[in-house]
Amino acid sequence: MSADGSMLxxxxxxxxxxxxxxxxxxxxxxxxxxxxxVLGPSGSGKSTLLRCINLLEPPEQGRIIxxxxxxxxxxxxxxxxxxxxxxxxxxxxxxLFPHKSAVENxxxxxxxxxxxxxxxxxxxxxALLERVGLADKLDExxxxxxxxxxxxxxxxxxxxxDPHVMLFDxxxxxxxxxxxxxxxxxxxxLASEGMTMIVVTHELGFAREVAHRVVxxxxxxxxxxxxxxxxxxxxxxxxxxxxLGLVLEH
Amino acid sequence: MDFIFxxxxxxxxxxxxxxxxxxxxxGFWYTIKLSxxxxxxxxxxxxxxxxxxxxxxxxxxxxxxLTIAYIDIFxxxxxxxxxxxxxxxxxxxAPIGGEILPRGLVSPTWLGQPSPFWYGILALAIxxxxxxxEVYRAGIEAVPGGQMEAARSLGMSHGQAMRFVIVPQAVRxxxxxxxxxxxxxxxxxxxxxxxxLVELTQAGRDVQAETYNGSALVFGAILYLILTxxxxxxxxxxxxxxxxxxxxxxxxxxxxxxxxxxxxPGAPAGGPV
Numbered sequence: 001m002s003a004d005g006s007m008l009x010x011x012x013x014x015x016x017x018x019x020x021x022x023x024x025x026x027x028x029x030x031x032x033x034x035x036x037x038v039l040g041p042s043g044s045g046k047s048t049l050l051r052c053i054n055l056l057e058p059p060e061q062g063r064i065i066x067x068x069x070x071x072x073x074x075x076x077x078x079x080x081x082x083x084x085x086x087x088x089x090x091x092x093x094x095x096l097f098p099h100k101s102a103v104e105n106x107x108x109x110x111x112x113x114x115x116x117x118x119x120x121x122x123x124x125x126x127a128l129l130e131r132v133g134l135a136d137k138l139d140e141x142x143x144x145x146x147x148x149x150x151x152x153x154x155x156x157x158x159x160x161x162d163p164h165v166m167l168f169d170x171x172x173x174x175x176x177x178x179x180x181x182x183x184x185x186x187x188x189x190l191a192s193e194g195m196t197m198i199v200v201t202h203e204l205g206f207a208r209e210v211a212h213r214v215v216x217x218x219x220x221x222x223x224x225x226x227x228x229x230x231x232x233x234x235x236x237x238x239x240x241x242x243x244l245g246l247v248l249e250h
Numbered sequence: 251m252d253f254i255f256x257x258x259x260x261x262x263x264x265x266x267x268x269x270x271x272x273x274x275x276x277g278f279w280y281t282i283k284l285s286x287x288x289x290x291x292x293x294x295x296x297x298x299x300x301x302x303x304x305x306x307x308x309x310x311x312x313x314x315x316l317t318i319a320y321i322d323i324f325x326x327x328x329x330x331x332x333x334x335x336x337x338x339x340x341x342x343x344a345p346i347g348g349e350i351l352p353r354g355l356v357s358p359t360w361l362g363q364p365s366p367f368w369y370g371i372l373a374l375a376i377x378x379x380x381x382x383x384e385v386y387r388a389g390i391e392a393v394p395g396g397q398m399e400a401a402r403s404l405g406m407s408h409g410q411a412m413r414f415v416i417v418p419q420a421v422r423x424x425x426x427x428x429x430x431x432x433x434x435x436x437x438x439x440x441x442x443x444x445x446x447l448v449e450l451t452q453a454g455r456d457v458q459a460e461t462y463n464g465s466a467l468v469f470g471a472i473l474y475l476i477l478t479x480x481x482x483x484x485x486x487x488x489x490x491x492x493x494x495x496x497x498x499x500x501x502x503x504x505x506x507x508x509x510x511x512x513x514x515p516g517a518p519a520g521g522p523v
Contacts, residue, residue, distance in 0.1 A: 054403055056399055056402065056403060081405050081407070084402070084403055084404065084405040085405045088403075089403045091396060091399070091400065093396050095394075095396035095397060095399065095400035096400075097397065097400070097401075097415055097419075098419065099418050099419050099422065108404075108414060108415075109401070109404035109405060109406055112406055112410050112414060113404060113405040113406055113410070114405075143495075154400075157404065158403075158404070161404060161405060
């Protein structure tokens, strides 16, 4: 934790894939306990931004400061592990381990990375699965779970590493509409408990209700940033208006 | 038509007579031992090769190249040639290295088995390790990329992710093709006859040479089939079961496609199979 209360700070972050510049200089400040929702059309770089933050796609330029420590340009494996233990990520496609039961999904990395005993890891896994409302599904395998249930297991799995920041990458986009709520409820509760979160989403209702701040991205840049009421109801930028108009139309 | 029966199917006079049956079963026993031991070694060695081939670190790049070269070479030359190379000319005299290396290593007779047996094991494991590495590789590459990302995002190293997440899934996917390779290996054990081991095929041949009758060879063929046909059925059954599993909409978590609701909430567990 740095002195100024900042959990995460991005300064001029750039990311290229070959000639394509996916992030063109992102600046973002995330105080501890804050929830930021990132909106924007597909291809605007939202997912890449999250993947940069936990170094799945290391940025080429700029600084990412996690709890006062610059994590960019970390090549050493221990440093990357340091980042990944503090930054949890949940994916659109869940990516549960299909050969492991729900509770094993949650306990595997605890045992192998944090070196918790199998018993301790299972206890923690059980507690977390209870917390996401899956107390009766501990020993089910992912293919016996609905999408919403799988996604909640994935959230529990990320939380098991005791992250300081949680990243959510369109976690409800692959879900049937009736399953979206159960996942958003879990995230809502996490936010109310003071978890620092970056949420890439198309759920405007969730953003309005839960986010402290909303960021609108387009074409690799942050177009507009502000409190949810202002950005969603009263966007300043033409591009934001256009996007919100399109989203609200259907 | 009698000559067909007399030459190929007269088991009474040419298999169950004059101790031929015991000779054939002794050969069969060698065939089984060769298959199982070299099969297990090939399975393990193939997995090692496949994992080495998948390393991503720059430091290990030479290891990766060597692995690829190894696989290309041993997939590309005949097993018989490998057999002749590893055994040197041991059938006729001292094997390669016989003057430098200790005899027990150059001409191994471990566990009371003759040295051609061990040369056979070595050649089969070397060659089938290369084949099986390619099968494992296909399995590893068939595991969706999201699995590696998920494991890495939880702080696991590449090695841990391979060991606990990728390889277990890959192995499950490739059990049928591995069994197919094992069937092929079982038949290829007959090549070890070339370097002087009297396994099943050679045992049948010896009887044929002695009696001018092919019944023992046909009997040998039946013994091979007793092993290989059940395995072939097992492969089919495994493939069919896997298809049913995926058609049922199983494993959407694999992440390649948008997930479907596989079980309605509250539905009884153990749905239709």
